[in-house]
Amino acid sequence: MNDVSASALGDAILAGERAALARAITLVESRRADHRQQAQALIQQLLPKAGGTIRVGITGVPGVGKSTMIDALGSFLTSKGHKVAVLAVDPSSTRTGGSILGDKTRMARLAVDPRAYIRPSPSSGTLGGVAAKTRETMLLCEAAGFDVILVETVGVGQSETAVADLTDFFLVLMLPNAGDELQGIKKGIIELADMIAVNKADGAGATAARAAAAQYQAALHILAPASALWSPPVITISGLTGDGLEALWSKVEAHRARYEAKGLIAEKRRRQDVKWMWAMVQDRLQAKLRHDPALKARTPELEAAVAGGRLAPTLAAEEIAQALGL
Structure with missing residues (x-):
């Protein structure tokens, strides 16, 4: 692909051609x-056309029903005239590339919806690299006309923070039976949450979901809200039946309206762009470590020397830093 065809690719994306996207x-x-280099030129070309979207990050413990809920929410949004892109951040799987193929089968309605697009993250082996590539994918989807971006974290650990740094609104899904699980919630995730939704609030689980929501609401009262503008609500939903999804989306829209009125969405995205820059710098350093022939040959020797107690970690780190020109 040359520069001319890269430019033509950008034009095709702006025209809404899915194959080009x-x-x-x-x-x-x-x-x-x-x-x-071509990708950077493409992103620069499309950057002015991107950004006018609602970006929602979604996380939850395994088994919480993220895929079913996203399928239902996305279908609800497309029925209201939105174009929805679903992106997955999964730094945990370097062997298989993540669970997106399974997600696609579970998102049966969105997978065939012409107003929806489902895409996995690349498995680059570094969280910063995954986040950077997901952000670029998000910008491409925005330029292609998708006005709602749902970013799902299917990894663990720091992936929640990465997704929060990609989005405007961070939704945390919880299971109905709080109990002991409430004690195990990571405080950091709760502090990131703009809303908690207790899923599977249907059938016999409805009563348990309401009880869990009350417990999560009480837990949130202990924490100071991240902003005086917004106190994270706790609601109950069912991804299976669709109950509560309209209320969920109205909360997302209310949050956006309140923050946009103060110019805080734009301010948050500017901070995120700076983090994106540093994530890409980190990814480039990791790439040099992986691909530089001299470093690839020397690194195992240094690791063996440190592990064997023959070389101080500080001296090994200094040698690697010098080889990187640092």
């Missing part, structure tokens, strides 16, 4: 140096 995402995910 898929090709562009593959381009930005590539690690080849020439592809990276």
